[in-house]
Amino acid sequence: MxxxxxxxxxxxxxxxxxxxxxxxxxxxxxxxxxxxxxxxxxxxxxxxxxxxxxxxxxxxxxxxxxxxxxxxxxQPEGTLTFARYAEKALNKTRIAQGRRLYAEHRGELEKVAKAYGVPAPYIVALWGIETSYGNNTxxxxxxxxxxxxxxxxxxxxxxxxxxxxxxxxxxxxxxxxxxxxxxxxxxxGQNQFMPSSFFKFAVDGDQDGRRDIWTSLPDVFSSTANYLHTSGWKKDERWGREVVLPDGFDQKLVGLEVQYPLRAWNDMGLRLPGGGFLPVAGMSGSVVLPDGPGGRAFLVYDNYRVIMKWNRSFYFATVVGLLADQIAQ
Structure with missing residues (x-):
């Protein structure tokens, strides 16, 4: 945080x-x-x-x-709350543009997703949050x-x-x-790699002999997917989800260092925003509160930690996950 x-x-x-x-x-x-x-x-x-x-x-x-x-x-003048950050990052224009670009480049994106085991909406979401889909590099x-x-x-x-x-x-x-x-x-470039990261993760997606993360979308998509794959992405899991905490929830249970299976979080009273139970799955999660007590709550999984290797910000990782969810709809 x-x-x-x-x-x-x-x-x-x-x-x-x-x-x-x-x-x-x-x-x-x-x-x-x-x-x-x-x-x-x-x-x-x-x-x-x-x-x-x-x-x-x-x-x-x-x-x-x-x-x-x-x-x-x-130094930035003041503190930007997660609520305000998310409002700016997840505006209607960015969501609509992400869905349009996903549809427009679906063939290339799905090919990359299959090769690296990273769902295409996450590739598009990182592209959107980092550079507004290449418009602001x-x-x-x-x-x-x-x-x-x-x-x-x-x-x-x-x-x-x-x-x-x-x-x-x-x-x-x-x-x-x-x-x-x-x-x-x-x-x-369009995914904002430092030069040292370029040599670790950039990929020649279009096989023209160059790793061009500035102008080649196949290279941009493949490089992003390779970063996530190399960092430990679990292809059959999502990033996390928004949850509602029960009254009196113990704040000592908040943080990435605290992990419990989903069934345990269900037993502790965590619910989906609509009031339903968490899905039954053999995965563990952690509760994060980007805005602190009283703000929105999220139950996040190992892929959230992978996104944080890209950028060690709770704000960033959470909006990437939320944008990916919106793009996938």
């Missing part, structure tokens, strides 16, 4: 405004230091097998972007984003490694530099 975010004071807002305002006037000095950093990085990249022509093309015109650093350090040049964050120094080692992996993607010809767009943090 996401922790509460403290709203910054007016003094801190003014302080950071001054910092970023000043940064706008010192980019020439920043760029000068950046040039030295790039030279050192290129030496390392060459030593690790990146070709000179790839480096020259990748870093052509690349400069540090203060906007990327600002986004990395930015971030728009940042990935090399610029990763180079800026590696140069910034706060998490330099991590982003330096991701930058090297991004260069390998270019060197192997999976995508062009111009097409390699993603989030400000370097998450790429």
């Amino acid at each position: 996401r922790g509460k975010v403290v709203r910054p004071s007016l003094y801190l807002c003014f302080f950071f405004a001054v910092v970023f305002f000043t940064a706008g006037f010192s980019l020439s000095g920043m760029a000068q230091d950046f040039d030295s950093w790039v030279k050192d990085f290129k030496k390392e990249a060459l030593a690790k097998g990146i070709k000179q022509d790839v480096l020259d093309l990748a870093f052509e015109g690349v400069e540090p972007k203060s906007r990327i650093i600002e986004l990395d350090r930015k 971030g728009g940042f040049d990935v090399v610029t984003a990763l180079a800026t964050l590696a140069y910034d120094g706060r998490r330099s080692e991590f982003f330096r490694g991701e930058l090297l992996e991004a260069l390998r993607i270019l060197q192997e010809g999976h995508i062009t530099k111009k097409q390699m767009e993603g989030s400000w943090a370097g998450a790429m």
Whole structure:
């Protein structure tokens, strides 16, 4: 569950405004230091097998972007409740578009689902939540984003490694530099893989010799399914379901660390939203309350934990499951 975010004071807002305002006037000095950093990085990249022509093309015109650093350090102003998050994520347009795209690409999706043992609605749901079905992939040049964050120094080692992996993607010809767009943090393509995840999970679904998670839907679908399959997806189980808790439910029973068989949860008074009993199945589940006591309750299974390997957020995993249910209808 996401922790509460403290709203910054007016003094801190003014302080950071001054910092970023000043940064706008010192980019020439920043760029000068950046040039030295790039030279050192290129030496390392060459030593690790990146070709000179790839480096020259990748870093052509690349400069540090203060906007990327600002986004990395930015604190959201207040806490978004799950109720509000779900309302925004599960709007009628996204649900309708998901159903339409599922029908439009059913042949390819079902082929991928059969190959990886992951039902197609979950593939479509992750696509929808991550990038609104490919319509919002971030728009940042990935090399610029990763180079800026590696140069910034706060998490330099991590982003330096991701930058090297991004260069390998270019060197192997999976995508062009111009097409390699993603989030400000370097998450790429229609399913928002970091470069290191790309090499672990991306799949050449259309068998054209490239793993193109930017423009090839067979590659996007296969890569998403491969991630879930590799992470332990159980093909005959669902993610979970919404439930109603009995009055006086023991809050010590809430959390992924607490698991009981469905029959035990039935005995403890958990019911479906319409008042019915939970289905009889030989699986275990855990109760999660994304908004805490008094909010919506969900009984979730092992596949929910798999979704959380993709993004360790109760909010995210729950809306992916709910959207998959809506798309499947």
